[in-house]
Amino acid sequence: MxxxxxxxxxxxxxxLAPVIPVLVVHDASIAADLAKALIAGGLPALEVTLRTPDALKVIEAMAKxxxxxxGAGSILTPEAVSQVVAAGAKFGVSPGTTDKVLTAAEQADLPMLPGAATSSEVMALLERGYRFQKFFPASINGGAxxxxxxxxxxxDVTFCPTGGVTPQNALDYLSLKNILCVGGSWVAPQDLIDAKDWAGIEKLAREAAALTA
Incomplete structure (x- = not known):
């Protein structure tokens, strides 16, 4: 690719939607129910971060x-690229960028949303051919x-900002012509996940899916 x-x-x-849920899931046994709630709420593109021991199992369950x-987030190494592809991830997200990670993703046919935070990083990715990038961490790097x-x-570059994006400022980002969507964790807060409140998560997802600039 x-x-x-x-x-x-x-x-x-x-x-597919204005918001991509950024998910930190510790228990693979609830992964399918969480995915169903978010999808039912209108958020079909899901980013599972590789921040927990069960992350690959979570991806595998949600992929079904x-x-x-x-997709898989927090990809840091070429080895992680191979692992998430094997688990069923359809796209990858990285907080920053290295040539080794991008080369591995290209060889594995894994669409990547590579991270950038400065004009130089944006230009380097554009030079390689990546016109759609993750802007991270968004809030502490100047936000919208x-x-x-x-x-x-x-x-020529469009972005998906993540990091500090909230329901209160999401429209500030989405109103910009060079923003395609935003990534946010607020649609699946840990307390609702722990409570298995799938109706509550679906409601938050539905509200996020309705965000328009």
Whole structure:
């Protein structure tokens, strides 16, 4: 998969909804129910972060849920690329970028949403062919104003900001022409996951899916 092909596929996935849930799931046994609630609420693209021992099992379980497109976040190494592909991930997300990770993803045909936080990083990814990028961590790197400013001299790149995105500021991002979607953890808070409150999570997902600039 070329970077241009990866960009097109990542864009297609991220156009499914204005918000991609960023999920930290500790128990694979509840993964399918969590995915069903988010998908029922209108958020089919799900990012499972590789931050827990059960993350690969969570991806595997969610990948079997009808109507969803499950990806893996926090990809840091080429080995992680192989692992998430084997688990069934359909896209990958990285907090930053290395040539080794991108090469591994391209060879594995895994569409990547690579992370950038500065104009130089954005330009380097664009030079390689990645026109759709993750802006992370968004809030402490200037938020929506920073992304708007980057878009002036680099108009060919669109972003999915994550890190500090909330229901209160999501529209600030989504109103920008160089923002395709946002990533957020608020749609699946840990207290609702622990309580197995799938109706509550579906409600939050439905509210997020309705966000329009």
């Amino acid at each position: 070329t970077p241009a092909e990866a960009t097109l596929e990542a864009e297609k996935i991220c156009r 849920v009808e109507g969803g497109v499950v 104003p920073a992304i708007k400013a980057i878009g002036a001299p680099i108009p």
